[in-house]
Amino acid sequence: HSHTMIDLRSDTVTKPDEAMREAAASAPVGDDVYEEDPTVNELETEAAELVGMEDALFVPTGTMGNQVAVRTHTDRGQEVLSGRESHVVKWELGGMAQLSSLQVRTFDGGERGAPTPAQVREGYVAEDLHRPGTGLLTLENTHNSKGGVAITPDEIAAAAEAAHELDVPVHLDGARLFNAAVSLGVPASDITEHVDSVMFCLSKGLGAPVGSILAGPAEFIDRARRNRKLFGGGMRQAGVIAGPGLQALGNVERLAEDHENARTLAAGLDELPGLSATEPDTNIVLVDTSESGLTAETFLDRCADEDVLGSAFGEHVVRFCTHWGVDEAAVAATVERVESAL
Numbered sequence: 001h002s003h004t005m006i007d008l009r010s011d012t013v014t015k016p017d018e019a020m021r022e023a024a025a026s027a028p029v030g031d032d033v034y035e036e037d038p039t040v041n042e043l044e045t046e047a048a049e050l051v052g053m054e055d056a057l058f059v060p061t062g063t064m065g066n067q068v069a070v071r072t073h074t075d076r077g078q079e080v081l082s083g084r085e086s087h088v089v090k091w092e093l094g095g096m097a098q099l100s101s102l103q104v105r106t107f108d109g110g111e112r113g114a115p116t117p118a119q120v121r122e123g124y125v126a127e128d129l130h131r132p133g134t135g136l137l138t139l140e141n142t143h144n145s146k147g148g149v150a151i152t153p154d155e156i157a158a159a160a161e162a163a164h165e166l167d168v169p170v171h172l173d174g175a176r177l178f179n180a181a182v183s184l185g186v187p188a189s190d191i192t193e194h195v196d197s198v199m200f201c202l203s204k205g206l207g208a209p210v211g212s213i214l215a216g217p218a219e220f221i222d223r224a225r226r227n228r229k230l231f232g233g234g235m236r237q238a239g240v241i242a243g244p245g246l247q248a249l250g251n252v253e254r255l256a257e258d259h260e261n262a263r264t265l266a267a268g269l270d271e272l273p274g275l276s277a278t279e280p281d282t283n284i285v286l287v288d289t290s291e292s293g294l295t296a297e298t299f300l301d302r303c304a305d306e307d308v309l310g311s312a313f314g315e316h317v318v319r320f321c322t323h324w325g326v327d328e329a330a331v332a333a334t335v336e337r338v339e340s341a342l
């Protein structure tokens with residue numbers, strides 16, 4: 001059988017469309033280290049506006065955006081309080097320790113990934129003769145490991161308020177912030193209202209080939225800019241990739257299509273023998289394979305034989321991500337192919 005590949009490993013696999021390629025080719029450019037790239041400046045201004053922040057910084061990756069934020073908020077030797085299943089803890093190579101000399105204390109994010117105010121208070125450490133002191137709380141929305149859960153503005157606000165009562169700033173890893181906003185039917189700025197900085201990806205569901213945004217108060221962004229350069233992220237004529245990023249900001253509303261496709265995919269897979277998939281909030285579908293007797297790895301191998309790709313998220317948990325490269329016909333084909341893969 002010669003199938004076309006259906007790549008559901010992640011929404012990071014999205015490829016730029018024609019408008020993005022044209023924007024890349026025609027973007028006015030300058031040296032962004034001197035803040036002279038007009039396209040980067042336009043993107044940063046527009047992005048900051050979208051999330052209700054004073055200023056923003058264009059960074060090559062979400063990981064750099066998170067790590068620059070962590071470095072900028074903290075002093076060496078402090079603790080960061082983060083979710084046990086969060087990206088900054090699980091998938092950034094221990095960067096908070098390696099790059100910022102921090103000790104990480106985790107909270108159990110439960111089903112939805114957001115800490116309760118009580119968990120913030122119990123995770124907090126006051127600096128004294130013996131103890132490092134908590135320098136930052138990190139949150140994540142949507143929450144990747146929990147299945148693209150869209151955390152409500154109230155849950156974010158309650159956790160942030162608890163942190164602020166303890167003089168601890170809050171960074172939101174909003175790699176999929178706009179997925180949360182579209183799923184909840186709220187402006188992204190409702191979600192970011194009480195946090196001190198937010199990172200969001202242009203390169204995932206929004207479709208840009210490269211790049212993320214770190215947004216916050218102007219004074220914070222000035223300091224973050226220096227840490228971006230410290231981490232090697234000072235870019236020159238970056239308008240070439242910021243142009244597609246500007247186009248990506250226009251793709252927020254279409255994320256609803258990815259969410260609809262994810263719901264259809266989850267329902268179809270849940271019907272298959274041995275698989276269970278709960279209804280997703282956004283574009284991430286988690287499938288439990290334990291009833292099928294197949295491990296995630298074996299299941300994914302069989303799917304790959306049918307030209308369907310996914311990611312292993314646990315011994316018996318597989319993640320499928322919908323995105324603009326997967327339409328409803330591909331979703332239907334995926335269910336058929338998985339059925340014959342079982």
Ligand SMILES: Cc1ncc(COP(=O)(O)O)c(CN[C@H](C(=O)O)[C@H](C)O)c1O
Nearest residue numbers: 010012061062063064087091144173175
């Ligand atoms: C919540 C969150 N925050 C940050 C990042 C990092 O973004 P990049 O460094 O890949 O641009 C990711 C990427 N997530 C990727 C994926 O989901 O396939 C992998 C796991 O790194 C993320 O999911």
